[in-house]
Amino acid sequence: MTDYFIGVDGGGTGCRAVVANARGEVLGHGTAGSANIVTDTKTALANVMKAIDVALKAAGLDASCHGRCHAVLGLAGGNVEGAGAPIEAGLPFAHGDVEFDGLIALQGALGDQDGAVAILGTGTSYIVRQNGHVHSVGGWGFPLSDLGSGARLGQSLLQECLLVHDNIRPGSPLTRETLAEFGNRPDNLVDFAWTAKPGDFGKYAPRIFQYADQGDPVAVRLLQQSAAHVSETLDHLIRQGVDRISLLGGMAPLYVKWLPEHQQRLLVAPLADALTGALQLAIKRYAQSPRATANEQKP
Amino acid sequence: MTDYFIGVDGGGTGCRAVVANARGEVLGHGTAGSANIVTDTKTALANVMKAIDVALKAAGLDASCHGRCHAVLGLAGGNVEGAGAPIEAGLPFAHGDVEFDGLIALQGALGDQDGAVAILGTGTSYIVRQNGHVHSVGGWGFPLSDLGSGARLGQSLLQECLLVHDNIRPGSPLTRETLAEFGNRPDNLVDFAWTAKPGDFGKYAPRIFQYADQGDPVAVRLLQQSAAHVSETLDHLIRQGVDRISLLGGMAPLYVKWLPEHQQRLLVAPLADALTGALQLAIKRYAQSPRATANEQKP
Numbered sequence: 001m002t003d004y005f006i007g008v009d010g011g012g013t014g015c016r017a018v019v020a021n022a023r024g025e026v027l028g029h030g031t032a033g034s035a036n037i038v039t040d041t042k043t044a045l046a047n048v049m050k051a052i053d054v055a056l057k058a059a060g061l062d063a064s065c066h067g068r069c070h071a072v073l074g075l076a077g078g079n080v081e082g083a084g085a086p087i088e089a090g091l092p093f094a095h096g097d098v099e100f101d102g103l104i105a106l107q108g109a110l111g112d113q114d115g116a117v118a119i120l121g122t123g124t125s126y127i128v129r130q131n132g133h134v135h136s137v138g139g140w141g142f143p144l145s146d147l148g149s150g151a152r153l154g155q156s157l158l159q160e161c162l163l164v165h166d167n168i169r170p171g172s173p174l175t176r177e178t179l180a181e182f183g184n185r186p187d188n189l190v191d192f193a194w195t196a197k198p199g200d201f202g203k204y205a206p207r208i209f210q211y212a213d214q215g216d217p218v219a220v221r222l223l224q225q226s227a228a229h230v231s232e233t234l235d236h237l238i239r240q241g242v243d244r245i246s247l248l249g250g251m252a253p254l255y256v257k258w259l260p261e262h263q264q265r266l267l268v269a270p271l272a273d274a275l276t277g278a279l280q281l282a283i284k285r286y287a288q289s290p291r292a293t294a295n296e297q298k299p
Numbered sequence: 300m301t302d303y304f305i306g307v308d309g310g311g312t313g314c315r316a317v318v319a320n321a322r323g324e325v326l327g328h329g330t331a332g333s334a335n336i337v338t339d340t341k342t343a344l345a346n347v348m349k350a351i352d353v354a355l356k357a358a359g360l361d362a363s364c365h366g367r368c369h370a371v372l373g374l375a376g377g378n379v380e381g382a383g384a385p386i387e388a389g390l391p392f393a394h395g396d397v398e399f400d401g402l403i404a405l406q407g408a409l410g411d412q413d414g415a416v417a418i419l420g421t422g423t424s425y426i427v428r429q430n431g432h433v434h435s436v437g438g439w440g441f442p443l444s445d446l447g448s449g450a451r452l453g454q455s456l457l458q459e460c461l462l463v464h465d466n467i468r469p470g471s472p473l474t475r476e477t478l479a480e481f482g483n484r485p486d487n488l489v490d491f492a493w494t495a496k497p498g499d500f501g502k503y504a505p506r507i508f509q510y511a512d513q514g515d516p517v518a519v520r521l522l523q524q525s526a527a528h529v530s531e532t533l534d535h536l537i538r539q540g541v542d543r544i545s546l547l548g549g550m551a552p553l554y555v556k557w558l559p560e561h562q563q564r565l566l567v568a569p570l571a572d573a574l575t576g577a578l579q580l581a582i583k584r585y586a587q588s589p590r591a592t593a594n595e596q597k598p
Contacts, residue, residue: 193442
């Protein structure tokens with residue numbers, strides 16, 4: 001009987017599944033809705049199973065193969081203590097491991113190599129593998145962490161707009177455009193900010209890169225400060241021995257040129273995406289190949 | 300018939316009222332619950348009237364004198380457009396003006412002189428009088444403003460604790476004590492921060508001053524950054540011609556030594572408190588003295 005290997009990449013915006021054989025040949029893909037395992041375990045499990053069932057169906061398979069399936073699920077929140085257990089208990093497979101999404105991103109980007117990934121999106125987080133051991137750095141969320149993230153960067157622009165409005169700091173085309181969008185009324189910025197989620201602030205990040213490319217002095221300063229936070233963390237990782245870094249996330253390509261030369265030299269393009277990373281882990285852990293299983297240490 | 304003059308200082312934590320005669324001789328005081336005119340006009344009006352009635356009773360007066368009373372109420376949120384009107388409409392006095400709390404703080408601290416007050420508490424705001432004209436600077440609230448405030452300072456400590464926990468930055472006795480209070484578990488800081496109100500962050504501010512006095516390097520750095528924000532705004536005001544500054548609020552005495560020498564030289568002790576400032580405005584505006592009314596420009 002053939003064994004099947006399943007990778008899942010899931011989070012707040014949706015989940016994706018892939019089914020493959022032991023050689024990693026992809027047999028089918030599937031997608032489904034969000035899988036927030038911290039706030040709604042039941043829906044998360046239902047959506048994970050839905051994405052997997054779609055992928056199995058695309059592979060010409062059905063539930064009768066579940067007992068020969070080995071799955072690794074990389075889910076946002078999978079590093080929250082105890083959050084993965086109810087999902088793992090609900091999976092009908094021979095193996096079903098819930099991991100945090102950073103681990104599958106790392107596996108996808110670097111394969112089995114040591115190194116680090118820096119996820120630069122609405123939030124920021126860093127996942128490191130050294131001598132096979134994986135740990136994460138930063139990424140504690142918007143209110144106290146995620147320095148250099150799109151959310152913090154966007155927030156810094158709106159904060160700057162108020163300083164400019166009060167004539168405490170000089171404005172620029174970037175602040176004038178942004179203030180104008182709020183009707184040049186500080187109260188409108190303030191109202192927005194009291195209820196804004198990180199993603200709402202993050203929407204202002206791309207324009208900061210865009211204006212900085214045009215030499216806008218405020219954009220350049222905000223980006224230098226933001227990049228300094230990313231760079232400070234990368235230097236910490238480099239001091240620990242990291243010599244291979246992949247930047248991931250929506251801001252990854254934008255940030256490269258704002259990092260110092262010695263860090264740019266360590267950047268490597270990701271080998272594959274997080275979904276592929278999850279599939280790789282499933283095969284490494286559970287395929288009947290001595291080589292594959294011997295190499296891997298479950299973090 | 301004698302006229303009476305009333306000052307009120309009100310905000311989220313309570314309101315205080317004072318009744319005096321035209322010479323400013325205090326006849327009675329009263330206090331009552333919170334007066335948040337932005338979120339609950341009805342309760343705010345009820346509490347303002349309660350504080351005034353207590354003050355009138357202490358002065359041996361009752362409602363029959365309302366038609367001979369002239370009141371100025373300095374209320375938090377009184378600068379929000381339209382927020383004061385329902386209160387003014389509900390007051391039974393000959394005159395009843397709602398002003399924002401910064402104005403009465405300015406009047407109390409500086410009397411009729413030009414200058415500025417910097418209110419350094421859970422939030423920060425700056426109120427300036429130049430040639431009799433009053434305007435405010437900053438004070439747009441925690442999410443995008445209030446740089447240098449107790450809330451932002453406390454938040455910066457918790458943020459630093461996470462950087463220390465991740466070994467990105469070196470710790471100190473201050474961060475060790477603070478992390479220990481959260482059981483040395485970043486998740487506990489994160490949970491706290493997602494729901495913390497500005498006042499919750501602000502509770503960590505006093506210990507930063509305390510540790511800085513003992514030379515704690517993290518405390519010193521956080522305070523230098525925070526004081527630089529206050530100092531940047533003060534320099535803006537000084538460039539505008541301000542040459543007399545009173546620091547008010549819970550952190551006022553703590554901040555003095557962290558400001559540059561050229562700013563310390565402009566500091567003056569407040570002449571009186573905000574409640575007295577409200578009373579002064581009532582007398583200046585409505586007492587039948589040509590000198591008093593001619594001097595004042597309602598902002």
